[in-house]
Amino acid sequence: MxxxxxxxxxxxxxxxxxxxxxxxxxxxxxxxxxxxxxxxxxxxxxxxxxxxxxxxxxxxxxxxxxxxxxxxxxxxxxxxxxxxxxxxxxxxxxxxxxxxxxxxxxxxxxxxxxxxxxxxxxxxxxxxxxxxxxxxxxxxxxxxxxxxxxxxxxxxxxxxxxxxxxxxxxxxxxxxxxRLLPTVRPDPDAAEPPAFALPPRPVLLIGLVGFCAVFGEAAGSDWAAKYLTDVAGAGQGIAAGAYTGFACAMAAARLVGDRVVARLGVVGTVRLGGVLSAAGAVLIVLSRAPVPGIVGFALLGVGVSVVVPLTFTAAGAATSHPGHAIAGVATISYGAGLAAPAVIGGIAAGTSLPVSFLVVAALAVLIAVGAGTFRTRRP
CATH class of the missing domain: 1.20.1250.20 (MFS general substrate transporter like domains)
Structure with missing residues (x-):
């Protein structure tokens, strides 16, 4: 081989x-x-x-x-x-x-x-x-x-x-x-990165875009079934399948995502992902029936699906310490997994679930706006 x-x-x-x-x-x-x-x-x-x-x-x-x-x-x-x-x-x-x-x-x-x-x-x-x-x-x-x-x-x-x-x-x-992985030896001339430190500014901005994407992913996976039953009037069976559809949409989009990147470039793909996820979140907010709600969650999943992988690619190319940069981006991005359930649940408790998903829509817009930060070059 x-x-x-x-x-x-x-x-x-x-x-x-x-x-x-x-x-x-x-x-x-x-x-x-x-x-x-x-x-x-x-x-x-x-x-x-x-x-x-x-x-x-x-x-x-x-x-x-x-x-x-x-x-x-x-x-x-x-x-x-x-x-x-x-x-x-x-x-x-x-x-x-x-x-x-x-x-x-x-x-x-x-x-x-x-x-x-x-x-x-x-x-x-x-x-x-x-x-x-x-x-x-x-x-x-x-x-x-x-x-x-x-x-x-x-x-x-x-x-x-x-x-x-x-x-x-x-x-x-x-x-x-x-055993089939490549041999990747550390650069002996590069200074050792600190154990705990914020990544440099370009990587920090990439991580913030990743945070917005992971927030949308966590909101969709945690709240899709609840949203469909409480807001869209779906039965338990349809609502239970909402997460499966959301996860399948994300997986399918990621499997074809490399072709999209090859055609549109990293920046164009991230911008398109932001637009699609924002459209999906807005459709979720407006949905009062199961079908548009399911379509909205699927669009949200497709939109955020390719953003997270591309944050690692962009971070690895942004500094002379790829491993440290990827660790910094992952820490920032995955922090959304902690924040999303509390933020969505807290806003929903004070107002309603549709209002809470306006936050998801706003963060999705920030993905599209921040796509330019992925235009990086290795030093």
Missing amino acids: DPLRRNRFGVSVVFVAHGAVTGSFATRVPWLADHVGVGTGRLGLALLFPAIGAMATMSFSGRLLHRYEGRRVTRLLLAAWCLALPLPALAPNLPLLCAALLVYGSVSGMADVAMNAQAVAVENRYGRPIMSGLHGLWSAGGLAASGIGVAAAAVGLDARVHFGLMAAVLLVVGQLGG
Whole structure:
């Protein structure tokens, strides 16, 4: 196999494996709640810990990628991420569940940064856009694993067994893919980046655009079903399928996103994504029936789908420390995953869900306005 194709295949397998761990976990959250005996409120508190762990540790990946060879770092962190999957299911009570989820999120965020740094290296060598497609494969891996998780839950399989089996399989798959990654050695002449510091201004602006995109993604995934039942008058079955449609729309758009980037360029693609997501959010605000609501969420998903992958590409090309820049952008962008549920829920409690989605529309407009920050060149 051609070395470049070998590298691309390897990083594709790594993205699929990482997404599959996420998809496996997501389907068994109700089992975890029953296992430790918590209600919705305390479960929601526990589910904040993965995001807290990820944001707290992502910047350390930049230091690791500066000091050590990138393929080795990625394989090690991906292995830790797979092995962390069973930890939440082994927790017997809420405090230990929170601790397990903190570890789970920490290794997830670090592995995320490392694999995206590898993806940027492969894309640079490949000479054409591949980042959006890789994130599409991440989504596809998550959807496939969620299907397995639904089947496991349907037959009553204990999540400890389910997670253990998936961890073992994905550990092997991820390590086989990791062996095909390119050798990316740190620049010995570059100064070591700080452990915690805001990225330079160009990368900071890219991260803020990524924040807007992740906010829209989190709002859609967390509130689509609730919006369709409470505002659009949909039945429980249609509303339950809203998230699946939203996720499928994002995955499909990412899989074809590289062709759009090749045709429109990075800036044009980000601007188009902002326009589509803004249109989708406005349609959601105006929707009082299921069909336009579903179309609105699908447009929102398609619009934000390619923006997040392109933030990593732009950040990796903006400084002499790609790993540190990607870690900084990821920390800023994924902070929206913490902010979105609270902001949307708080505004909805004080006014209504349609009013809260005006915030999503405004942030989507900022994506289109800030697209020019993606016009970067490596120093």
